[in-house]
Amino acid sequence: MKLIDSFRDKEKVDILLKQIDKLNIKDKEYRFMEVCGTHTMSISRFGLRTLLPENILLISGPGCPVCVTSQGEIDAIFDLVKNNDVIIATYGDLLKVPGSNGENLYILRSMGFDIRVVFSPLDVIEIAKNTDKEVVFLSIGFETTTPPSAGLVKQLVKENIKNVSLFVMNKTMPKVLDFIANQENVMVDGFLCPGHVSAITGERLYEPLVRSGFACVISGFEPVDVLMSVKLLMEQVNKGEFWVENNYGRVVKRNGNELAMKLMYEVFEDSDAYWRGIGVIEGSGLMLRANYKDFDAMEKFNIEVDYSKSLPGCRCGDVLLGRIKPTDCSLFGNRCTPEDPYGPCMVSSEGSCAAYYKYGG
């Protein structure tokens, strides 16, 4: 904690706030998108918005893997559980995600279906070794959590374990960032780039954004990290010059973690993906390579996904693209709460609506 504490130091925060104030052009609105759900949570958890001038807006982006998973995939998971005698292994975040009929994996678990929370994909190996049943791992996440999924597949091959498959919902960052940058009405001046993802991908991920005229600063998650990154973003915007600034050098190396990327692409290859509230973005998803198809739950259980499904009235898509704040959605706080979520942004512990509801704006 001592290491963390130095990044939560009030004196350092006060100095940064003064520096931000000096840089602040008061009649300008600075709009910075934090792509990563962990940033969203951290900003809310430490009350950083309440410390910043009102004209500096921190907007939540599509960086929560649960939030951007399509309704069709979620409903397909429920069909899979109900129609097959399988064990589902999942990260905790997915337990509360509601299906189209309002049920979730919690409810299914209470009904007696075998649904287990894992902390690492490798936990799946232990489950599989102790059962004759099929184990389906709900593989979800961006570049940060996908290499461990790839590691699981390699381990399954190595140990010749046949009773495990992956329901692959993994996505990658580059194409969705391009998508945001090329929207008709781009609502942001710059990006608070995700520290965890960058640790794997490296700095090059953001070079196209910079070329498109966006400020980019890779940031850690502590208050001093975030405020320093906001300051660096403001400097780029004020100058009108843009580059990828790495403000998380203690974790993110220029080339990222090449081993993890290599492992990920040994097992997975790019595919089109459907982003909830956004639609299909070409090449923004991942699927298992042909030689690992035996581990594909979609094929093993003949799963059909209806990607066109959506929840009427849900504005998670607008939230994820920075078009509206969570509190601007008419469902926020009444029909949609963390206890009874309607849209996925309210479900996940990394979701922007959940962060706004839990901690305030």
Next chain:
Amino acid sequence: MRFINKSVGSGGKGTNDFIKNVIFEYFGNSFLEELRDGALINLKKESIITSTDSFTVLPEFFPGGDIGKLSIYGTCNDVAVSGGIPEYLTLSLIIPDGYEMEKLLMIFDSMKRAIDEVGVKIISGDTKVIDGISSLIVNTTGFGELKSDLNCYDRIKVGDKVIFSSDIARHSVAVLIARNELGFSSDIESDCCNLYEIIRKLDYSKIKFVRDATRGGVAAVLNEIADKSGKGFLIKEQNIPILESVNYFCEMLGFDPLQMANEGVAVIVVDRDYADEALAIIKESKNGKNAAIVGEVTDNTKVVLETKVGGKRYIEIPAGELLPRIC
């Protein structure tokens, strides 16, 4: 190895033997040994506080405690924080068929120590042995003389101070680690303790409200009080007592310590002029060494946290099961 079987809950000779040879050995007293259908007690008081609770915890034994200790302190604490003096308990056991006798005796042993420490008597009880459960379920109901009503929301005024009687989140973390699902080991022990020992020397006329922060943690308690009293709280994160190892564990897994269960933490609202004296008294008690004044009552109906860096955000009532984050 001896095992509990259904004869223990049959109502026949097995039950009789169990009560006389085991229950009396641990919990025997003149009330219990009368073997009446109901215990005859005479509290001779205008008001008594009563509280009941059922206990089930996995694992049944964890660092710093076990289900036995928990079931005694848990109910006695509810009586104590309501403003009562814990005096009597009833004890109801639901035991899985085939449960190890030695394990049960270890739990009784732990109960006995807790009973002696609080100074209560078990006056009535019941035992059932059933199929279909894998761990023990214990219900205790407590009775005690009311010293002063400490659950009266109307007494809370803007400017009153809030004390946490000990460091937070320790019980939850100890149990989570004891489950051994997370691959961690630590020396963190549950805070499971007798809260009457902490509050009994306070001037009850200057205490506005007390509640023990068990499931839902201090976040749930503060929100309950805010909701019922129509007042709010401003809590300073800097002042919240928490062990570094507990905080580290929560940081690593994305848990909010404010929402995590405690078994030895009372949230105490006191008159602002009495706060420093109350804190000094609490700190002198065996289980109150880590107590701290953490904030005060406000008039804005929300529970607000001033973070370590000076930002402000709500402390929200927890919803659902605590789960670690995805990344």
